[in-house]
Amino acid sequence: MKNKLKALFMSLLLVASVLILSLASAKTVNADENIPENVNITVHKRVFKDGNLPGDKPNTGDLMPDFGGEALPNVGFTVYDITEEYIKKLAETKDAQTATDAMVNKYTDAKPATVAAEQKLTDKNGDVTFEGLATKVDDKFKTYIVLETKSPSAITTKSAPMVLTMPMYAYDDKGEVTSKVLENIHVYPKNAENEDSYEGKLTKELLDDTVHHHTNAWGVNAIDDMILSPRVGRLLQYKVTYNVPATTIFDADNGLTIVDDPGIGIVLPEKVAKDANGKAVDTIVDSLNSNAQVANVVATYNGKTVDAEVKHHEDKQQGGNSYFEMKITGEQNADLAGETLEITYYAYLAKTEASMDDPVDNKVTVTADTTKDDQTSTEGETTRVTTPFALRAAIVLEKTAEKPLAVGGYNFQKIDAQSGKALVGAKFVVFDTETDNPKQSGYVKFNKSANGRNDLKWVKDSSDATVYTSDKNGRIKLDYLPYGDYKLVEIEAPTGYAKGEALDFKVAKDTYQKTENAPIEVKNAKKGLLPSTGGYGIYIFLVIGLALMGGAYVWFRRVRKNDNV
Structure with a gap:
């Protein structure tokens, strides 16, 4: 009997053990069944202006419609698998937060080796979803890091890396973790936009430190402005920089339109000649005489050439193509959204009355077709017009062109030194005393191409220089000269006159x-006449001489008569 009770007890103990193990196993299975095999991660990109970036505002993992900020499209995100590296760091630190922080620090400016999901761009609502990411492999739960791998050029602070270790549990509004396992994970990375580098920002600058020009500060309409006074026909390189809004739509009918219209006085040629280093030759006449002409206007971003359509428009007042219109459309340009567009081209100051002492601004206008209506940027006084985030339909930026261009001149009148009569036919050359090229002297020479384009150069010998001849009114008109110091050198005087000395003069704004109205007089004296003393001059000496000769003759006759007696 005792043995039977003992056997029964052992049997019950064995059954109990099996039941306990079964229950434990059933609990574990039930827990695994609550964890999905795959999850979806949705990134909701938000941008905040400087000073308004929220601090440690936690993600709950669920949708957060009141998170704040403005949706930012065309931002690229990539998901990387860092499971093995995270587990190793966790084993070292024994703390999940410390291991997570280590991953964030490491990959803030670097990228892991293993890509779990290739880069995708956020849509017009600032959202992008990565679907079907595995929660575990074998007996290891996955750890992913989501990195911002393409940021708009206007963004100064890129969003921090986001480390997600499976399984992910939702948080409540108090920041406490709940027992809710997330199958659809929502994260809200934040960016900051700098007021000095914002979407739609447009700048225009002169790249060349132009050789052989004079730059002076002059008062223009009572405003101190820096005027660039270049040689006529000298090719000057400009660069337009535009922070393309991330909201820009690129399709068959939408994209960017850039118009650069400098107005009368500045010409933007369709083609220019460039050397082996890609720099344009010195002047437009040199360019027209070259066989190495290429497209003038070039658009790039991140070192890549943009697929753009460029049309040049003719301004008949300047005798040629003077401004361009560029259209950048099509899905092939979609990557340009949020990037910095650079447009470089050459222009030159033409020989037109409009450029004489009237600084010519170089105006550029950019219009972007966006998900928030058109965003237009124009050149002019710097102004940014915005409305509140929820109401904003456009951004307008205006910026003054850098260094308007102008040239000037001087007027002289050739006259007789004694009578003041105007003298025709006096010939002069002009020497520029501010030239700094040791290979050349500074004699001014205007060249002309076959189609009438002009440029200004300096030559070494006065015999090669442009000759200015006084007209019937004695006028010598010197025009289209860069502001600066010169000498007027007479090389041939009118018939019967002696050449005068070189005369210094200064070309400045409005001197022409x-x-x-009051030309500077240049006097010439006749050859062969001594200057008058104000008395009888030479005639009194002639009278005295004749009188002496007559007296001597009379005295001689009288002496001879006396001798004969």
Whole structure:
């Protein structure tokens, strides 16, 4: 009997053990069944202006419609698998937060080796979803890091890396973790936009430190402005930089339109000649005489050429193509959204009345077709017009062109030194005393191409220089000269006159107009006449001489008569 009870007890103990193990196993299975095999991660990209970036605002893992900020499209995110590296760091630190922080620090400016999901761009609502990411492999739960791998050029602070270790549990509004396992995970990375580098920002600058020009500060309409006074026909390189809004739509009918219209006085040629280093030759006449002409206007971003359509428009007042219109459309340009567009081209100041002492601004306008209506940027006074985030339909940026261009001149009148009569036919050359090229002297010479384009150069010998001849009114008109210091050198005087000495003069703003009304006199004296003393001059000496000769003759006759007696 005792043995039977003992056997029964052992049997019950064995059954109990099996039941306990079964229950434990059933609990584990039930827990695994609550964890999905795959999850979806949705990134909701938000941008905040400087000073308004929220601090440690936690992600709950669920949808957060009141998170704040503005949706930012065309931002690229990539998901990387860092499971093995995270587990190793966790074993070292024995703390999940420390291991997570280590991954964030490591990959803030670097990228892991294993890609779990290739880069995708956020849509017009600032959202992008990565579907079907595995929660575990074998007996290891996955750890992913989501990195911002393409940021808009206007963004100054890229969003921090996001480490997600499976399984992910939702948080409540108090920041406490719940027992809810997430199958659809929502994260809200934050960016900051700098007021000095914002979407739609447009700048225009002169790249060349132009050789052989004079730059002076002059008062323009009572405003101190820096005027660039270049040689006529000298090719100057400009660069337009535009922070393309991330909201820009690129399809068959939408994208960017850029118009650069400098107005009368500045010409933007369709083609220019460039050397082996890609730099344009010196002047437009040199360019027209070259066989190495290429497209003038070039658009790039991140070192890549943009697929753009460029049309040049003719301004008949300048005798040629003077401004361009560029259209960048099509899905092939979609990557340009949020990037910095750079447009470089050459222009030159033409020989037109409009450029004489009237600084010519170089104007550029950019219009972007966006998900928030058109965003237009124009050149002019710097102004940014915005409305609140929820109401904003456009951004308008205006910026003054850098260094308007202008040239000037001077007027002289050739006259007789004694009578003041105007003298025709006096010939002069102009020497520029501010030239700094040791290979050349500074004699001014205007060249002309077959189609009438002009440029200004300096030559070494006065015999090669442009000759200015006084007209019937004795006028010598010197125009289209860069502001600066010169000498007027007479190389041939009118018939019967002696050449005068070289005369120093300074071309400045409005000196042409002022001297046109009151030209500076250049006097010439006749050859062969001594200057008058104000008395009888030479004639009194002639009379005295004749008188002396007559007296001597009379005295001689009288002496001879006396001798004969």
